[in-house]
Amino acid sequence: MRQVTAALIAGVLAGLAAPAFAQTPPATIGQQYVPAPWWMRDPVIASVGQVRTEIAANRADFTAGFTALDRSAAEASRKAADLVRALSQQLATYGADKVRVETSLTTRPIYEQYRDEAGVMRDNVRADKIVRYQTEASVRLTIRDVAVLERAYATVVATQPTTLSPVYFSLEPENAWKTALAAEAMKDARRRAVAAAENAGATLGSVRVIDPTGRACETDVLAGWPSYSAGGGQMQTDVDEVVVTGSRTVRAGAMMAPPAAPPPPPAPVRPGEAPSEAQIEAARLALQPPLQTMTDSACVVYGLN
16 A cells, blocks of 8 residues: 555656646747847947938820711721821820820710600610711820920820820839939938937947848837838839829019910811911910929948947
């Protein structure tokens, strides 16, 4: 009996001697240990440089539509093509590097209409009930040189299109602009680091990390858990489309004198003909590209002395 009791006691003691960490509950996610990167073994300062500039939009686009009707689909398409042929040829003289012209034709049938029992007018959608065909010739212009925008827009307006969209501006940053912004962001990071080190009673040491994306300054140790926010510090260019409508400008001094009799308006452009110089100038409006914002940031980690 004593041997059995001794064996039981030995078994219980053996169970109590198990490692204590096996009974320790796992740490929560918010309490996880995040090791510091190698470049933080000594005192460091992480500096984020930020720059911002405004640049005039360098792209513009708008669309014009010309409509033709005929009982024959082929004839309607031919008439619509004739309406935009001379205009397309005139716009092509600017060159594809300045103005890109895209033309398309869309034809749809127009059906007889009838009233139903409720008196609502409806289309009689049947092949034998087609009255006419309507073709719309759409001309889309992408202006790559805004210096010719006003004249190109006036040329289209002078041809009296059926529909005309507003002018949409956008910014396509050039590589040289991006490089210049990145360099300024690095310089700004150093200026901030020097000022912070001096204010803290230290001096700036050697560079430990250069990160143009800015993520090195958002590690768990520096920014707190969690880190790696989306977007980092990469260049961001506002690309919101800006709609600008045309307007005429009048000098203040011109309002002092009595207005002179306006010259007679030029004769309207005949359908399918290219507008003359007088007709283009009469339709010319002031179209000034708006300013767009470009930003960039960079992270530089310095040692401290």
